[in-house]
Amino acid sequence: MTAPLHEAHPAGPGRALPDTQQGMRRRNLARVMHTVSAEGPLSRAAVASRIGLTRAAVSTLVDELIRSGLLEELGPERPGRVGRPGSALAVSGRGPAGIGAEVGVDHLAVCAVDLRGEIRARAVRHGVNRGRSPEPVLAELTALVRQVVAEADAEGLWPAGLAVAVPGLVARDGRTVVRAPNLDWHDTDLGALLPAELPPTVDNEANFGGLAELWLGETTPRDFLHVSAEIGIGAAVVVDGGLLRGTRGFAGELGHVPVRPDGPECACGGRGCLEQYAGEEAVLRAAGLEPGTDRVGLLANRAADGDEAVRRALHDAGTALGIALTGAVNLLDPQLVVLGGALSGLAPWLLPSLEAELARRTAGPPCPVSVSLLGPEGPLLGAAHSVVRAVLDDPAAVAERAGATATGRTVDIVAEQA
Amino acid sequence: MTAPLHEAHPAGPGRALPDTQQGMRRRNLARVMHTVSAEGPLSRAAVASRIGLTRAAVSTLVDELIRSGLLEELGPERPGRVGRPGSALAVSGRGPAGIGAEVGVDHLAVCAVDLRGEIRARAVRHGVNRGRSPEPVLAELTALVRQVVAEADAEGLWPAGLAVAVPGLVARDGRTVVRAPNLDWHDTDLGALLPAELPPTVDNEANFGGLAELWLGETTPRDFLHVSAEIGIGAAVVVDGGLLRGTRGFAGELGHVPVRPDGPECACGGRGCLEQYAGEEAVLRAAGLEPGTDRVGLLANRAADGDEAVRRALHDAGTALGIALTGAVNLLDPQLVVLGGALSGLAPWLLPSLEAELARRTAGPPCPVSVSLLGPEGPLLGAAHSVVRAVLDDPAAVAERAGATATGRTVDIVAEQA
DNA sequence: CTAATTTGTAAACCGCCATGACGAAATAGT
């Protein structure tokens, strides 16, 4: 009756995993974690009524989660309601943490997020990575990871996983960077170049940005299109609260949607791709500016200062985005389009022409467009939170590891290799 | 009781239905049904090993399904293998049936499909429906449905649900036709105009065509794009074995993807939509032919005869399709594109330019394109099978109704209103 | 004809949630 989407989607009923009582237990543990995580401190009774189990059943589930260190008892609630007050439960601020990392064109960043979603440690290193080979870059990243892991350890956190955002296409294996034009990396197995003791997951920066919007955005629906541009233009397609990855993992390549079929040639072999009109390079050229560092900030400043050439360039980019998004909206019927990444800073000058184009080409009410509040932080946060979500999705799996790692064993391993 | 069409994806663990033992039982019943349905006659032991349960557990599940009349015991297998031969189980050819119906521009069709997937009854009525108001058309359809239900009843089948394919946009409620340009229907609640005793589900013809391809196609993968053109051009977006419907149910509107942003105006308000180049009307005009009945057959005949104007028109339509599909493929990264419906008959003349365009605009190996073998039968079969799938997806729900309907009560109700 | 293999079923067992009852801790009413 259900089909899957995000990572752990149960395939059709025919091929789902055997449905046994242990599986039921695991799913119910997950439901408790998700409920407490999403709706703040909650009593056992409140959780029970929300997930449709009895108080007794929830009690045993909670006991198990507390023993595993994933939930904490905060003490009695102080309610105005009649009846015995419940004992507030909250997700633990100690225990497993999600480590997120980002390989940017001119920076590296790592952070640790606890189960509550708080950032507990972070490290950044500026420096141009474009054109450097993967090995030294990832060696630096590994050093940052170890630093953050050590910081987190000092706060009682152990790393439950590492997720790495890269600006490029990543295969569905979650390890291999197929093509990262801005880094000039091709078919690189990042999994082999990252800390072996901390199994890494690699994904596209746009995808993690979209997930961050999904998980952290205030009013983000479960179906939307998250458009982000760094140098290329990528989109995260979120359907029913999960990421649409595509067969090879290449879904969301909005930058190569044809906008004008006879337009200028593109590196992809096509003509008139969106990237030729709204990509960073194209916009800078149209604005009469040279490529360089912090080009987005430059564009925003110039536009704010009233530079006509820049404004026109952004206006035209918005038009092209509107055309490409019309196609995407017709195909996917999302509830919302979110402009994220570098686009969020340029939104004031992109939006008018973008929305006009979208409205002009849509029969009914056009798809609303909003601007991400996360900005450039999105991918890093999305990566870290993806690990946290994995813990919430299967707390039992983590509980098993917790025994081994509560003693700090993983931390030791990571540290001793530093 | 609802006959839910294939839903996109299960919600996250946080909002799933309470995970109780009854739910487990239901899912395991469904897994047995799916396995037997997909892999032909199978012994209990074979089913057990496939779904990962023990033989004992499968035995009780099978007993229940046999008592409900959903499975049949065919008798001992005749194997060359050592050991006691198993007793072959097959999906029952009696019991619940899926009723599929299609409202075409110039025909109505209804069929009944049993759990085995066999068509057991059908009725067609030719006659132009364009421009007629919904009430008389659906009254005729209802008569056909009753006729088919009566025929099915004579073979020991009772209707488990009715699914109706219409050439237009259908809201997510599965009842309301928002816009069917070729029928000139708007905001019509078909649910209210169909047999009340047989809860109907309404969906887009393109969606049902895509589902038919998914369920009945020989080599169809779980991620593909099924393009079908009758008068408009629609696509079914199939992701991980499920249909992507979009927020309002309007996903897959490939016909209004911009191909040339400054092209001719379209009824949707846009310019240069695919429909302006590859829609039936546009192609006929480009070929120098008049609109009329069986225009697709005419096009195919003329093209086969070597009519240059027709061939050029189809070549150009293929090019436009290629451009629009390039965008779709970049966005969704499907494993395959299938040309269905009217396009399948014209494929020989569309494919060369279509594939050339797709290949030219793709960096790596282009997305393969195939032609549906179901042709115009797709939507009707998809509709009927969607009901069958709903039964396979939750046999327990049907088993409850089976008691009431085994006596022919539903059939009587349907019949007595005739 | 015997040994080996596989199937289907029955009996005993275990895990998981539901049910119902109870004490604990708060509010509301007198």
Next chain:
DNA sequence: ACTATTTCGTCATGGCGGTTTACAAATTAG
């Protein structure tokens, strides 16, 4: 103040569902 009421968390009991173990039945291999 004191009691009734409400709600919370827990315990004991029970039902349900799949597993384990054992065994008879039916076939092939030697």
